[in-house]
Amino acid sequence: MRILLSGCEGQLGRALAVVLPSHGELHAFAKADFDLTDEAAMRAVLDRVHPDLIVNAAAYTAVDQAETEAALAMAVNGVGPGVLAGWAAAHGAAVLHYSTDYVFDGEGTGPYRESDAVCPVNQYGASKLAGEQAIRDSGARHLIARTSWLYDGAGRNFLTTIRRLAAEREELRIVEDQFGAPTSVGWLAAATGRILAGASGPTLFQGDSGGVLHMAAAGITSWHGFATAxxxxxxxxxxxxxxxxxxxxxxxxxPTPARRPHNSVFALDRLRGEFGIAPPPWREVLSQVFEAMPCGAANI
Ligand SMILES: NC(=O)c1ccc[n+]([C@@H]2O[C@H](COP(=O)([O-])OP(=O)(O)OC[C@H]3O[C@@H](n4cnc5c(N)ncnc54)[C@H](OP(=O)(O)O)[C@@H]3O)[C@@H](O)[C@H]2O)c1
Structure with a gap:
């Protein structure tokens, strides 16, 4: 299987670039060579690589900035994925795309199921929802993996920011009334690999094995709980x-420019039941991420 990975320099893209070579011949592209806003250039790369599977880890992820750059966010997150998926539909390829808890308004009291009504409360969420819809409308075989609160032991994310601030300041003030499950990109990439190992070729994401899937670590915490951990x-x-x-x-x-949902918790029954993947507790994964950090990682 030939796999095209977009966004390979992002935090999830880097983790996927480690896992995907076990599942096929990997062709990994960063923004400079595969820009989701440049349809002609994308099509040229797709025609050249001719992938059987397109894994889209590229996205416009600056949630607050998206409030003033809504058109760019929509071009990258809403329109670009539709171009990918259109090519996939025309050439019999499959699409694995990542989406977000921000498609929900977070007003629900329980964990969100894949079938729950969506209603984004910010421009980023609206652009990601448009991408989901464009992929569905394309008719391509697809899996839209919605995930939440991604982090890694390196790069710029909540974990590395809190570690830096904790080394600089005596007091941190952290939001306690937004809830979700911190999810490491290493775990998400490994779980993606397990899904790909379960099926490949023309049956990949066919019918009931595709659609929307919630993928996150198990458990619930707040940003304050995550920072404390x-x-x-x-x-x-x-x-x-x-x-x-x-x-x-x-x-x-x-206060932030973009409103954020209070409840970002996913129901993970489909991941467990249909894909046979038991998500580990977020706290356990966090310890593993620390375990894997090089000794010198304090200076981040
Ligand atoms: N981070 C989270 O907490 C979170 C939560 C839920 C869902 N997600 C979803 O998970 C996926 C991976 O997110 P991530 O955290 O890995 O994001 P990330 O670290 O920001 O990586 C996204 C990558 O996409 C690239 N990109 C931006 N604009 C592009 C364009 N026009 N064409 C091609 N590439 C472009 C970025 O390049 P530059 O950096 O050079 O712009 C970056 O390398 C995304 O779909 C995101 O929506 C993330």
Whole structure:
């Protein structure tokens, strides 16, 4: 199977680039060579590589900036995936695309199922929802993997930001009334690999084996709970830390240009039942991510 990976320099893209070579001949592209806003260039690459599977890890992910760059966010997240999927439909290829908890408004009280009504509350969420719809409309075999609260041990994300701030400040003030499940890109990439190992060729994502799938670690926490766990792990491993207090604050005390859902928790029954993947507790995965960090990773 020939696999085209887009967004290979993003945090998820880097993790997928490690896993995907076990599942086929990987052709990985960064933005410079596969820009989702450049339809002609994309088509030229697709015609040349002629993939059996397109894995789209590229996205416009600057949630707050998207409020003032809505057209660009829509071009990358809403229109580009439709171009990919249109090519896939015309050439019998399959599409694996990543989407987000931000397609929901977060007003629901329980975990969100794949079939629950969507209603994004910000421009980023609206652009990601448009991408989902464009892929569905293309008629291509597809899996849209919605995930949440992605992080890694390196790069720029919540974990590395909290570690940096905890080394610089005595007090951190972190939002306590938004809930979700932190999900490491390493786990998500490995789980993606398991899905690909389960089926390939023309049956991949055919009919009931495709559609929308919620993929996240198990359990629930708040940003405050996640930050506290990061600081505990950092301290336990002897990395330098200055923070003595992690003060819980409501989201209303931390205004941002984009509104964010209060509830980002996914129901993971489809992942468990149909794909046979038992998501590990988020806290356990966090420890593993720390375990894998090189000793010098304190200076991030
Ligand atoms: N991060 C999260 O917490 C989170 C949560 C839920 C869902 N997701 C979804 O998970 C997927 C992976 O996210 P991530 O955290 O890995 O994001 P990321 O680290 O921001 O990576 C996205 C990659 O896409 C590239 N990109 C941006 N514009 C592009 C364009 N026009 N054409 C091609 N590539 C472009 C970026 O390049 P530049 O950096 O050079 O712009 C970057 O390398 C995305 O679909 C995202 O919506 C993420």
């Amino acid at each position: 990061i600081i505990d792990e950092t301290r336990r491993r002897g990395f330098p830390i200055k923070a003595e207090r992690v003060v819980p604050i409501p989201a209303s005390a931390y």
